[in-house]
Amino acid sequence: MNLTINGEAVEVNVAPGDDRPLLWVLREDLALTGTKFGCGVSACGACTVLVDGQPTRSCVTPAATLEGRSVTTIEGLDTPQGKAVQQAWTELDVVQCGWCQSGQILAATALLTQNASPTEDDVNTSMSANICRCATYDRIRNAVVRASQLVGTE
Amino acid sequence: MAETSSTLGSPTRRLVLQVIGLGSAGFAIGCVPEGATPADDAAGNGVSTLALGPFVKISTDDKVTVLLKHIEFGQGVSTGLPTIVAEELDARWDQMKFEHAPAEVPTYGNLAFGGAVQGTGGSTAIANSWEQLRRAGAAARYMLVQAAAERWGVDAAEITVADGVVSAGEDSATFGELAEGAVAIAPPDAASLTLKDPSTFKLIGQEKSATGVSARADTAAKINGSAKYAMDYHPPGTLVALIARSPKFGGKVASFNAEASRAIPGVMLVRQVPSGVAVIARDFWAAKKGRDAILPQIQWNNDNAEMRSSDAIFEDYRETFDVAGHEARLEGDGATAIGGPGRIISADFEFPYRSCADGAAELRRRVHARRILQDHLRFADADRRPAGRRAGSGPPSRPGHDRYPSCRRILRQEGDAQCRSRG
Ligand code: FES
Ligand code: FES
Numbered sequence: 001m002n003l004t005i006n007g008e009a010v011e012v013n014v015a016p017g018d019d020r021p022l023l024w025v026l027r028e029d030l031a032l033t034g035t036k037f038g039c040g041v042s043a044c045g046a047c048t049v050l051v052d053g054q055p056t057r058s059c060v061t062p063a064a065t066l067e068g069r070s071v072t073t074i075e076g077l078d079t080p081q082g083k084a085v086q087q088a089w090t091e092l093d094v095v096q097c098g099w100c101q102s103g104q105i106l107a108a109t110a111l112l113t114q115n116a117s118p119t120e121d122d123v124n125t126s127m128s129a130n131i132c133r134c135a136t137y138d139r140i141r142n143a144v145v146r147a148s149q150l151v152g153t154e
Numbered sequence: 155m156a157e158t159s160s161t162l163g164s165p166t167r168r169l170v171l172q173v174i175g176l177g178s179a180g181f182a183i184g185c186v187p188e189g190a191t192p193a194d195d196a197a198g199n200g201v202s203t204l205a206l207g208p209f210v211k212i213s214t215d216d217k218v219t220v221l222l223k224h225i226e227f228g229q230g231v232s233t234g235l236p237t238i239v240a241e242e243l244d245a246r247w248d249q250m251k252f253e254h255a256p257a258e259v260p261t262y263g264n265l266a267f268g269g270a271v272q273g274t275g276g277s278t279a280i281a282n283s284w285e286q287l288r289r290a291g292a293a294a295r296y297m298l299v300q301a302a303a304e305r306w307g308v309d310a311a312e313i314t315v316a317d318g319v320v321s322a323g324e325d326s327a328t329f330g331e332l333a334e335g336a337v338a339i340a341p342p343d344a345a346s347l348t349l350k351d352p353s354t355f356k357l358i359g360q361e362k363s364a365t366g367v368s369a370r371a372d373t374a375a376k377i378n379g380s381a382k383y384a385m386d387y388h389p390p391g392t393l394v395a396l397i398a399r400s401p402k403f404g405g406k407v408a409s410f411n412a413e414a415s416r417a418i419p420g421v422m423l424v425r426q427v428p429s430g431v432a433v434i435a436r437d438f439w440a441a442k443k444g445r446d447a448i449l450p451q452i453q454w455n456n457d458n459a460e461m462r463s464s465d466a467i468f469e470d471y472r473e474t475f476d477v478a479g480h481e482a483r484l485e486g487d488g489a490t491a492i493g494g495p496g497r498i499i500s501a502d503f504e505f506p507y508r509s510c511a512d513g514a515a516e517l518r519r520r521v522h523a524r525r526i527l528q529d530h531l532r533f534a535d536a537d538r539r540p541a542g543r544r545a546g547s548g549p550p551s552r553p554g555h556d557r558y559p560s561c562r563r564i565l566r567q568e569g570d571a572q573c574r575s576r577g
Contacts, residue, residue: 020439028437033386034379040442074379086377090368096228098376098558105377134228 001067005030006076014063022066023047023058026073034074034102038131045130048103049073055110074102080151081112088147096134104130108144117148204337206297207344208261209290210239216318216330218245218294221255223262223283224274226372226558231279233371235287238280241357242291242350243298245329246318252371257552289344296342301335302327372558383558393422394441398449399430402459407431407452415448424448464506 001016002009005026012025023040026032026049038046040059047059050072077086085108088094095101104127111118111126118126123144132140203213211219220239226232236250255262255272263269265286266278298320303310306325313322320327352358362369375381400406410431412424420440425432431452433444462470492498 024437024439027386028388028392031388032379033382033388036383037385037438074377077378087366089377090373091366093368093370093373095370095373095376096230098228098372098381099383101376102379 001064003063003066004068004070005032006072007070012063016064018064019062020064021059022049022061022063022071025063026058032073032075036099036102038100038103043131044100045103045107046100048106048130050106050110053110053113055107072106074105077106077109079109079113081147082106082109084147084150085109085112085144087150088143092139092143092146094136094139094143096132096136100130100132100134100136104132104136104140108140108147111144112148112151116151118144120145202334204333206294206336207290207341208255209287210243210294212294212298212329212333212336214330214333216249216328217251218243218249218318218329219251219253220287221262222252223255223264223272224279225254226252227274229279230370231274233369234280235283236371237357238284238287239291239294241355242288243295243329244315244317245291247357249318249329250371288349289347292347292349293342293344294336296347297336297339298329298332300339301332305332305335376558381558393434393436394438395432395434396438396441396445397427397430397432398445398452400454400456400459402454402456402461405454405456405459408455410448410452412448412451414451415444418444418447420444468504 001012001014003012003014003025004010010030012029014020014025023035023037026035027037035049035058036046037059038044042057042060045057047057048055049058050056051061051066051069053072077083082105085105089101089105094104107127107130108123111123115122115126120141123141127140127144201213201215203211203217203219205211209221209223211221213219218236218240220236222231222235224231224235232252236252237247239245240247240250257272259272260269262272264271264273264278264282266276266282267273295315299310299313299315302308302313302320302322302325305327306322308322308325313320315321318329320329320332368374372381407426407430410426412431415421415424415433418435418440420436421433421444422436423432423434424444425434431448433441433448435441435444460467
């Protein structure tokens with residue numbers, strides 16, 4: 001079947017009804033390893049990608065259910081919001097080990113796309129299920145707010 | 155499924171058994187063609203990269219690469235260690251790069267651990283590398299200066315180095331231009347070199363100067379998905395092994411029936427290992443289904459297992475508060491002070507016993523058919539010897555690389571078999 005990944009139609013070897021999650025199609029078949037595996041049970045957010053702009057946990061989303069949908073991974077993030085998030089992450093030195101950060105960045109991008117000027121509370125509410133074992137939360141919060149300013153000035 | 159059995163190469167049964175015998179957590183076994191080790195980034199583009207000692211490499215494109223003997227797992231050594239080298243070398247920060255050093259002691263041993271162990275931990279990275287890397291930077295600088303002196307026919311004392319440029323009078327050259335000459339210079343006795351007076355430091359101890367850039371050397375790769383972690387190393391034919399472990403700490407396999415697991419498409423081998431039953435498959439999802447299928451088919455021997463509940467364990471801990479403790483150090487009179495006037499603040503902090511709680515970041519190890527360990531452990535050397543023993547030969551090499559440890563610590567918690575960190 002075909003999937004649309006980062007704007008391109010990609011032929012993947014997935015049969016209808018197959019339960020293999022998108023995460024492993026991305027990582028193992030397509031070598032898009034920017035999407036990370038943390039828990040495999042939708043509990044951490046490390047595997048977050050965007051499906052039609054919505055943050056989606058690829059570890060529990062069978063690839064076979066995504067025909068005709070548009071998947072964005074960290075490698076293909078190029079919206080103004082996404083770029084602003086990456087810039088804010090750079091300015092504020094958010095990353096530590098980095099393992100959770102692809103998921104954080106995509107979740108933050110989705111938030112900013114829906115809410116152009118989120119408050120710190122908005123960030124807490126919409127991103128608290130993206131876990132960071134290095135505990136970069138404080139910087140994430142500040143960086144999302146910073147990113148909203150960057151989008152506003154562009 | 156994308157992989158078919160014909161692309162899997164032919165891992166010998168013996169190799170597979172040797173590898174799983176390591177008793178690790180999740181790991182993978184790759185079978186790649188000869189020569190498919192990660193290439194030096196300089197290969198094939200006309201740039202040569204020359205080593206000036208074990209810690210510093212200078213490329214003809216004017217990049218300076220520092221070999222990290224410690225792993226970068228968020229604490230910042232990929233920034234801190236190159237800063238030390240850049241300072242004594244008088245390099246520009248924007249020409250600095252880093253890569254992880256191969257597993258090799260004593261060259262890359264942690265001096266705080268006696269030098270015989272290559273390990274990252276205990277907040278030792280900067281402290282034990284400080285003098286060593288200052289001298290490594292100063293030695294590389296010496297070699298560049300000598301190369302310039304030879305090229306220009308001037309006395310080394312007339313040469314200055316600043317911001318990555320070597321100059322004397324009208325002459326000047328970049329590090330990259332001098333690299334090939336410098337590599338021919340006999341390295342100096344590092345102990346004899348004079349290091350900078352800290353009051354002249356330009357990089358060490360300085361805040362980042364520009365906004366819009368990251369102070370961290372690893373930020374750029376970690377925000378666009380290009381940073382490669384050990385778990386991202388997945389050449390064609392890589393097999394994935396997951397281990398079904400005892401739900402009780404200390405439980406051992408008594409017996410198991412592998413039939414259901416073997417019936418899962420993609421499962422290649424089911425095998426008892428010291429820590430449980432390993433399921434080896436052509437990809438993660440097949441391995442995961444194979445492991446799910448075997449779990450109910452294992453009978454555990456719990457003779458030496460922890461059988462208390464978490465509540466019972468906490469109760470036991472609480473009771474130990476009433477037992478007189480071992481006196482490690484005595485200063486003043488605590489009992490009187492606590493009984494005296496003033497405010498007593500009291501709180502209980504209880505943390506459940508969980509796998510993965512110790513901050514160790516790595517969990518994937520990869521073994522080529524050629525037996526090259528592609529792991530990324532805090533103790534880079536630690537798995538080489540047991541791997542060699544199992545294979546009945548010397549330890550496999552663990553080459554240097556550009557990967558980060560896979561931070562599986564972020565989530566796996568109790569009940570999960572994959573995240574028993576050995577770090
Ligand atoms: S890996 Fe998908 S939520 Fe944790
Ligand atoms: S940066 Fe390490 S888990 Fe978030």
